[in-house]
Amino acid sequence: MHQWFKQARSKTLPISGPILKEKALEFAEQLGVPDFKAxxxxxxxxxxxxxxxxxxxxxxxxxxxxxxxxxxxxxxxTILGDYEMKNIFNCDKTGLFFRALPDRTMAYKTQAAKGGKVSKE
Structure with missing residues (x-):
């Protein structure tokens, strides 16, 4: 479990408590530990x-x-040249990031919790 955590954090993936618990259950099943409770x-x-x-x-x-x-x-x-000002919008802050990763993560107490690029999908 700790090895997986280190690999995921080295890729700056955010790891939450529920993600850790789910991965632990997955590992327990693979290792044949039927009564493990995360x-x-x-x-x-x-x-x-x-x-x-x-x-x-x-x-x-x-x-x-x-x-x-x-x-x-x-x-x-040049890109906006053919458009009237009333038809130009900035929608940067209005998107619904339904595929966004969590904004909190587990990390070692001695390290910064840096993130990676946020998906714009």
């Missing part, structure tokens, strides 16, 4: 054993490439 007590003990705490993901760790931004800003008037 309880809240099990999760708390597991986190203490490996010095893991839950954090809020601190956003995208990769910076924005300003050259790409500047290039797009110069091309934007």
């Amino acid at each position: 309880s809240d007590g099990w999760l708390m003990s597991w986190k203490i054993r490996f010095n893991i705490k839950q954090f809020k993901v601190s956003g995208e760790s990769a910076g924005v490439n300003l050259d790409i931004v500047d290039d797009f800003k110069t091309r934007l008037p």
Whole structure:
């Protein structure tokens, strides 16, 4: 379980308590441990054993490439040229991110909880 956790966090995947419990149940089934219960007590003990705490993901760790931004800003008037201002909308904040990953994750107490790119689907 700990090995899987380390691999998932090395890929900056957010790992929540329910995800850990579900994965533990999956491993228990594969290992033939029929009476394993992924309880809240099990999760708390597991986190203490490996010095893991839950954090809020601190956003995208990769910076924005300003050259790409500047290039797009110069091309934007051409892209929008045939549209009237009343028909141009910014829908950046209105999307429904139904495939979004959790914004909280488990991580080692000594490490930052950096996130990766957020899906725009």
